[in-house]
Amino acid sequence: MTIRSTLVTLLDGAEAMRIDAFLRDSPFAAYQQSRAWPLAAPRHPRREWRYFAAYDGEALVGACVIRATRLALGAWLATIQRGPIVHDPAQLAPVLAELARALRVAGCCSVQIGPRVRGRALPQMAEAMRATGFAPLPPADQALHHVTGIVWLDKPEDEILAGFKQRARRALRSADKAGIVVRPVDGPDDLAAYQRLLDAFHASRPDYDRSGQADARAQSALVAALGGAMLLAEREGSPIGAHAFVRQADEAIWLSLATIDRDGASPGYPLLWAGMRAARDLGCVGYDLAGLPDGAPADPGEAGRLQFKTAFAPHRRQMPPMQMAALAPLRHTMLLGARRAYRALRKRRGEAHG
Secondary structure (H helix, E strand, C coil): EEEEEECCCCHHHHHHHHHHHHHHHHCCCCCCCHHHHHHCCCCCCCCEEEEEEEEEEEEEEEEEEEEEEHHHHHHEEEEEEEEECCCHHHHHHHHHHHHHHHHHCCEEEEEEEEEEECCCHHHHHHHHHHHHHECCCCCHHHHHHCEEEEEECCCHHHHHHHCCHHHHHHHHHHHCCEEEEEECCCEEEEEEEHHHHHHHHHHHCCCCCCCCCCCCCHHHHHHHHHCCCEEEECCCCCCCCCCCEEEEEEEEEEEEEEEEEEEEECCHHHHHHHHHHHHHCCCCCCCCCCCCCCCHHHHCHHHHHHHHCCCCCCEEECCCCCEEECCCCCCCCCHHHHHHHHHHHHHHHHHCCC
């Protein structure tokens, strides 16, 4: 096999459409590995985006969306969230080798990857990462979850509902008795209400990291590009909750969920159930709850989120943690060490002023 590749800052025309289809149709597809994501992701002054494609002859065998973070001395860090993408697990090793070569030539000193791989493909793809020089990042540097919960939707609705824990079914009945209704977001006024709910939810939970979350307008664009839904929960005409999911391959994954709980009836449960029903109608066979802790919850907030998610009795899925390879070892050690020290100092200063 002889692999060639392209690494560009812009895709257009027929080749862009070909890469779009390749990314979308892989069994390991993820919304972060789409051209829609760079348009939706939060902006940062030191970040830009690049697109990589690997070919065996004329066959496209691998591709990814790369977040490029500028470092000192003209170097940069490549972060490939939920990628690179392949269709055949056996292709990952040669694609990774070519990716590393292309990035090194382009001045990249370090690359982080985290394919959305699970199940039978996990051992083979994990070995491909190890064999091409990648190793897991330390737990404190893991920016993405690698354990999640999946609620299977490939069954009648009453069977899905029966599989929930009693507390979820009870919460759904309580929400119904309280008059909570869920409907799709419709128009700019609803998007503004969605954003207000996001802002209020996160203001009440300052420990919750939302730095990588798109705002309501960007989530709407992502859903429009990839499929999914945005939902509002109302009580007596007032918005009290919001939830969005996006499609990736044959599954749905939630993007955001924000609620204002009143009188003991939580809108979170009917919102998530409505999302699952909408995803099932789109042909999705599973609903990804966007992360579970790998071990005991780290704080009361995480414990509360875990209690909410486990009420839906999800299947536990393991994925590989984010991995890193040093492409220019000296610059990698110097620049990434300085970056880590700066972040630690900034965190300590924030805690001191908190």
